[in-house]
Structures are given as C-alpha cells and as structure tokens.
Amino acid sequence: MVGPLIKRKDTPELLKDFEEEAMPFAPDLFRVAMFLKRNRDLAEDLAQETMMQAFKSFHRYKLGTNCKAWLTTIMYNTHYKQLKKQTRMQLVEDKDELIARTVPFEASVPERVTDEDVLAALEKVPQHFKEIVVLSDVEGFSYKEIAAVMDIPIGTVMSRLHRGRKILRNELALYARQFGIGIEDEERVLKAKGE
C-alpha cells in the first residue's frame, strides 16, 4: 500500500513559515539563554545557534503546535551539547540540591519590593532551580513541557520548582527585612494555627 504523498515545501516557503512561526519567539529564547549562559554574547550565540538548528529541522515541525516549547527544547539540547564539550557536566546531585534542603523556613511575600529586588532575589536562587522557575513562572511552560525541554522526569521538575520557588520567596523576605518592610513567614502562620 502506498502512503500519502507528502509534498515537501520549498525553501522560500519554509523560510516564510519560519519567519511567522518561530521568529517571534527570538526574544523569549534570548531570555532563557541569558539564564543558561549568564553572559550576553554567549546567550546571543546560543539563541542564534538554536534558530539555525531549528530552521534546519523546520520541515519536521508541525505548524500550529507549541513552537516556543519546540524551540526551547532545541536550545536545551544545544546547550547540553556545549556543556558536554566543555566536560563540565555535573552528573551527580550537586551542591545546589544540598543548599536547598537546608532552607530554614518559608516566608510569605514581602510587599513594596521593586523589580530590582525581585531580580536580585532571583539571582540568589541556585542555577538548577532558577532555570526551572524561569521556564515555569516567566515563560509559562507546563510541568510536562519543562520535563520534555530539559529531558528530566516530571517529578524532578516538580521538586526543583517547589524548592526554587521557596528559596525565591525566602530571599525576597530576607531582602525586604533589611529595609524594614514587615513580613510574616508562612511557618509562623502554621505554628500559630498549631500545625
């Protein structure tokens, strides 16, 4: 039995689709790349490499599906490849995980903090947690999408997100305290309620 004949698009047509579907996500890719690379030039290179790879594989992309998740997955693959080349890939549970376990309490969100305070607090979150917090809370990916993008189990996504957000809240609470902004931590709420 002969399968359906698929007419492969020619290059100008592919380029047009690519411009419409993928290019609008270039700023989002750069943002994620900044969190991965911590350096503007390297982030630009990573976003660029991602787009080049994406265009080469664009004939495999199904129009109308989640293009941003598809591009981000390519970006992570490219990033991992670069890390492997640098032979610095950490294969075991790292210090970040251990630090997270020692977080003493969970605080509620301080009020009257500025954008700069929020960004400064985010900077304090260890890299592995920060990446996932950004993918979820800034880029809006679901747990399942993050697991696919990062090629890790969904349980790991959930636990890292939980820890990452907790650290972020605590950092914000600590930051706010320095400036005398009143906060009440969630642990205290629980204690007051006898839980």
Place this chain on the structure above:
Amino acid sequence: MNCRDFQEIADSYLSDELLTETNHDMIRHMEACSACRDIIAARREIRTRLRSAVIASPLYRPDEGFEHLLLTRIKHDLGDRKPAARTSWFGLRPFAMAAGLLVVAMLSFVLFTNLDLNGSASKNYLVSNYAEESLLNIASGDHQHCAIDHNLQEPPVSLAEGDGRYAGLDGVVKKEFSTVLADHKLVEAHSCKFKDVTFAHLVMQGPNNTLSVLVAPSDKELGSVNEKIAEFASPSYRISKFDVEKDTVFVISTLQSEKNLKAAEALAVPLRDHFTKRKGVQTAMFAGPYYKFAFHRDS
C-alpha cells in the same frame, strides 16, 4: 486538608497542575482559611512580579535588530548551503585541464590589466543620474539583493575564496567601525557577484539599519584615485564612495548622510593603507563553475 498540605501544593494550584478534585479541596480550604487565602494571593503576586520584572529588564532583552540579525544569518547560511554544482574534474586528463585553465587565465588577465582607472570623481549626485550599468548602481543593487533581500543568483563565497586582494578587509572594517558605529555588528564578510561585478562585501547590522561596505575594481565612468569622498543618494539609500588604489569602496546604508559619510571617512585612510601594503603584488582571480584560479604578478 490542613494549612500545611495546602501550602505544599499551593504552587501547583496556581500553575493549574492539580486534579479537578484536589482543586476543589483547595478552594474549599481557602473559603474557610483567610491565612491561606493571603498566601495564595501573595504567591500569585510574586509570580506576576517575577514575570514582569524579568520581561521588563533590559538585561534579559536582546539588542535591537537581534531578530533581523538572526534572519540575516539564516538566509546567508542558506546561500552557503546551496549546492555549488561541483562536478569532479579529477576524471579529466591533467593536460587538457591545465591547458583549459591557462587559456581562461590568459584571457581574464588581459581583461584585468586593461581596466581603465582614469575618470573623474563626483559629489552629491543622485544615483538615478547614472546609467543602470554603472558601478555605483550595481553596488547599490548588490546591497539591496545581497544584504537586504538575500536573493543573489549565485551564493556568496568567503573572502578567502574570492579575490585574494580583499582578504583581511573584514578585520580593518571591524576595527574602524568599533567606534564610529559602535551599535553595529559585522555579520557578514564575503565575496559576492551582482551583474557580473564581483564585490568584497562586508555587512554591518545595527538597530534598524543594514550597512554594506562594498569593494570592487574601479569602473571607467566613475572610478579614479581621488582623495575626496563622494556622496550620492538614491530613494532608499545614502551612498558614500571613495577610491583606493585600483578599487572603489562604497558605504551604503539608510543612515543619515552625515553618519554614512562619517563611516566612510573612518574607513578611507585605513583601507588605503591596507591596499598600499598589498601594492607590490597584483592578483587576478578567475573563477568558473568548477575551478578557481589566481594569477599573481609584481607591479
């Protein structure tokens, strides 16, 4: 559900990742517990603030023109990947191959050495005053078709593969533009052909502007070794032109005339120096679909 359980899964609730039934439990708990309502509100607030802070921060925003730069590279990459229609010459007999190359080389060398380098320089002219086939118009056409539309008939080749005299131009341009055009980046340095004229083409990308530096052997009508920089205008572009040794340099962009001229001024002396250093050697470069051939001679 108690408050501790609630707080454990509060984030998943906000991310809409809970089962419907658990969602109902959360809502029921919030109806009865004001502290947990506050916690949900606070966590929602922090997410909103985090998202808006990151997106608004210039640190996480690419430079202006980043998307255009990406597209430019993709399009040029496409050009590079087009099949070069290479058929093996190895199967041919060496003598026949050498003889063929020699004939073509000699013919091309005659053409190369007969280039008329005399003429008069122009200033403040409109491009439309010049014949369609003049080097000035061909250069602006190359800028449009290569740097902007990426639709040249022949894919560009690297500077090294093109005319050997133009090797190293990218270094000069990059260095000189680092101050006068600090917001522009060198995105391409190649040799390309438009209307039978081969140019060394350096493309700078800046915010809302693509600038081309094009270098080609001088033409009869406009070319002359003139110290002055001539300015031209077309409906779309500003063009500054000056001569160096046996070549003409064009700086073409949508920048204001003054800025375009300033860019050309920054290049004039360094490029003259660059070409003077190479004066001792003349190179004729010939290319066909299946071969490239360079001929050098002392001047």
